Amino acid sequence: SPSCTTCPVSSHCQAHQCSREGEIPPPKPPTRRKRLELSSALAMIDDKVLLARRAEKGLFGRLWELPSIERKKAESTHDQFQRLLGPQCQIKSELAHVERTLTHRDLSISVIDVFIHSDTRLDSSVYIEWPWVGVHEIKSLAMSSAMVAAFAQATENRSEIRSLAAQLAEGVPVLGEARPKFARRRSPSASPARTRVSKSSRPASPQKKAKAVL
Secondary structure, eight states, X not given: OOOTXXXXXXXXXXXXXXXXXXXXXXXXXXXXXXXXXXXXXXXXETTEEEOEEEOSSSTTTTOEESOEEEOBTTBOHHHHHHHHHOTTOEEEEEEEEEEEEOSSEEEXXXXXXXXXXXXXXXXXXXXEEOOEEEGGGGGGSOBOHHHHHHHHHHHTTOGGGHHHHHHHHTTOOOSOOOOOOOOOOOOTTSOOOOXXXXXXXXXXXXXXXXXXXX
């Protein structure tokens, strides 16, 4: 609320003179939160999972995730997945569902069990990479916390990756592994380290020797 009594220019304020301080300027209406609903495909061949990395711009830019589509009322999830993954993909059952609250959005992720061929190519307008990744390599990739939770929930009952799912569910870091530390080597041209000599090992001066004799 305006503090007209302490304002140095209140005598020149027309809103104050008309007693309309609370109306001018009009208060901004509260921003309506948007809801984003994603369906993510969990496709596995042996011990590898199909992951995709988004383009640099936009939400979740350059992060890795399960290939996802934004659910739309005008089009079925099956048709959207076929356009993203190809007409030969087989849509199975839902494996997990996660809800998250972002800064400006309410996020919903449903993970769907999907079968596709290993040579499938994704829509390049959405993703810049889509490799098959070993399940134990996933921890070293940058993924959003919501996608990590969805992946962990969807794979908790799969014996081949149960341990990884448990680690992800417990909050194991997924933004890259720590780099190993190397000991610094002194270059050959560097000056040698000085050797400190204790007082007891230093040779006595002639004057001190004379005093000792006397």
